[in-house]
Amino acid sequence: GQQLNQSPQSMFIQEGEDVSMNCTSSSIFNTWLWYKQDPGEGPVLLIALYKAGELTSNGRLTAQFGITRKDSFLNISASIPSDVGIYFCAGPGEDGGSQGNLIFGKGTKLSVKP
Amino acid sequence: NAGVTQTPKFRILKIGQSMTLQCTQDMNHNYMYWYRQDPGMGLKLIYYSVGAGITDKGEVPNGYNVSRSTTEDFPLRLELAAPSQTSVYFCASSPHYEQYFGPGTRLTVT
Numbered sequence: 001g002q003q004l005n006q007s008p009q010s011m012f013i014q015e016g017e018d019v020s021m022n023c024t025s026s027s028i029f030n031t032w033l034w035y036k037q038d039p040g041e042g043p044v045l046l047i048a049l050y051k052a053g054e055l056t057s058n059g060r061l062t063a064q065f066g067i068t069r070k071d072s073f074l075n076i077s078a079s080i081p082s083d084v085g086i087y088f089c090a091g092p093g094e095d096g097g098s099q100g101n102l103i104f105g106k107g108t109k110l111s112v113k114p
Numbered sequence: 115n116a117g118v119t120q121t122p123k124f125r126i127l128k129i130g131q132s133m134t135l136q137c138t139q140d141m142n143h144n145y146m147y148w149y150r151q152d153p154g155m156g157l158k159l160i161y162y163s164v165g166a167g168i169t170d171k172g173e174v175p176n177g178y179n180v181s182r183s184t185t186e187d188f189p190l191r192l193e194l195a196a197p198s199q200t201s202v203y204f205c206a207s208s209p210h211y212e213q214y215f216g217p218g219t220r221l222t223v224t
Binding site: 088 | 118145147155156157159162164172204206208210211212213214215216217218
């Protein structure tokens with residue numbers, strides 16, 4: 001079945017650094033969603049992308065819908081301690097058109113550099 | 115506008131007990147979902163609903179049941195709790211693809 005591969009699996013950040021992560025698939029997605037999950041909380045929707053090539057920002061976060069429609073990228077500029085958490089990408093499955101079902105990546109875990 | 119609310123926040127069950135996890139949304143979304151998330155893992159879909167009276171199985175439905183009698187409520191029932199059901203359970207709702215999650219219920223079965 002369809003899978004979303006997120007990279008990197010984990011990374012350490014130092015305050016002020018820019019952060020980049022990506023999500024790839026072997027099949028085409030028509031929508032890309034990026035979520036953040038804080039410890040002990042539910043995932044929170046950060047950015048939604050609907051068109052190939054689309055670039056959308058939400059504060060210091062910028063996400064792009066890859067031209068091939070098989071990937072998406074999330075960048076965080078000038079990271080701050082509260083950026084720590086797990087970032088998930090998600091998109092509708094092949095049969096999710098009418099049910100709204102999403103496929104989720106396994107997440108990229110952001111931690112503060114010791 | 116409270117969004118998606120879940121109760122209880124925490125629960126400990128003994129093996130074989132049953133319980134219902136409650137989920138309510140006030141955004142008038144047609145689609146609702148139940149996920150489980152095991153430690154360090156991603157989200158696995160248990161059941162979903164595309165509208166009142168309509169439910170369907172997700173990836174891991176065994177051991178669970180759902181009902182959807184109203185647009186707002188989507189309870190998840192565990193009939194015979196097993197240790198393998200120890201997890202964090204998230205309910206979500208969506209107008210279509212953009213899912214909005216509740217705060218979760220942390221369930222331990224011992």
